[in-house]
Amino acid sequence: MSVKITVLFALTSLTVAGVTATKAHAQTEPVPNTRFGAFFYQEYTGAQGYSVNHASKEDAEANAELECAVFGSGCKHIVTFQGCAAFAEWRKADNEFVYAYSYNYRTLSEALNAAMQTCVEKNRGYKCGITMYACNE
Numbered sequence: 001m002s003v004k005i006t007v008l009f010a011l012t013s014l015t016v017a018g019v020t021a022t023k024a025h026a027q028t029e030p031v032p033n034t035r036f037g038a039f040f041y042q043e044y045t046g047a048q049g050y051s052v053n054h055a056s057k058e059d060a061e062a063n064a065e066l067e068c069a070v071f072g073s074g075c076k077h078i079v080t081f082q083g084c085a086a087f088a089e090w091r092k093a094d095n096e097f098v099y100a101y102s103y104n105y106r107t108l109s110e111a112l113n114a115a116m117q118t119c120v121e122k123n124r125g126y127k128c129g130i131t132m133y134a135c136n137e
Contacts, residue, residue, distance in 0.1 A: 004032060004134050005018050007097050008088075014130075016033070017132075018061060018117065024026045025035075025116045033053070034055075034082075034106070035052070035053045035054065035082065035136035035137060036054045036056060036059070036060040036065075036080055036081070036082060037050065037051055037052035037053070037054070037060050037080070037081050037082075037085060037134050037136050038050065038051055038053070038054075038057075038059050038060040038061045038063070038064035038065075038077065038080045038081070038084065038099060038137075039064060039076040039077075039078040039079050039081075039087055039132055039134075040064045040067070040068035040076065040078060041068065041070045041075065041076060041087070041099070042071075042074050042075045042076070043066060043076070043097070043099075044052055044074075044096045045066050045071070045072040045074075046089075046091070047071035047072030047075060048067075048068055048071065048087070048131060048132055049064045049065060049066065049067030049068025049069070049070070049071070049075060049132050050064050050067065050087075050132050051063035051064040051067065051118050051134075052134040052135065052136050052137075053136050053137055057080045060080055061080055063071075064077075065077070074116070078101055079101055080104045081105045081131035081136070082104055082127075082136055083105050083106055083111075083135065084103075084104075084106070084107060084110065084111040084133070084134065084135040084136075085101065085102060085103035085104070085105070085115075085132075085133065085135075086101065086102050086105075086108070086111040086112045086114070086116075086130055086132065086133040086134075087115060087131055087132035087133065088097065088115040088116050088118070088119035088128040088129060088130050089100070089128060089129065089131055089133055090119060090123050090126055090127065090128040090129065091118065092096035093094065096124075098119060098122050098123040098128065099117075099119065099128075100105055100115050100118035100119035100122060100128070101115055102118065104114040105130050107135075108133060108135050110127075111130065111133065111135075112133060115130065115133075116128055116130060117119035
């Protein structure tokens with residue numbers, strides 16, 4: 001039996017008050033999992049929050065948002081996922097940053113590789129670092 005996985009890439013760039021953010025994501029088809037996780041991120045401060053293994057999307061999102069809010073205000077929802085997900089970013093001193101995330105992967109290794117590859121591609125070959133990763137059980 002073969003499994004078909006479709007990877008989709010999206011890129012968004014935004015400049016506000018002299019800060020340029022570029023984000024991208026890699027996604028697979030949802031994995032058969034009844035647990036949910038979520039990532040939240042504050043683009044300008046770098047505050048992060050994540051949660052895993054929740055019975056509902058709403059619980060996963062609420063817990064990740066609360067965790068992020070401990071480190072700073074203005075956290076935004078990045079992704080809610082089943083399976084494994086990862087978040088990679090790169091920041092320059094002049095308030096320019098790039099981030100990428102992957103979600104709904106069957107293994108952590110696949111999620112990490114997808115997030116890193118997408119971030120490096122969108123960052124014109126410069127290195128990125130993984131700053132969040134998680135798998136639902």
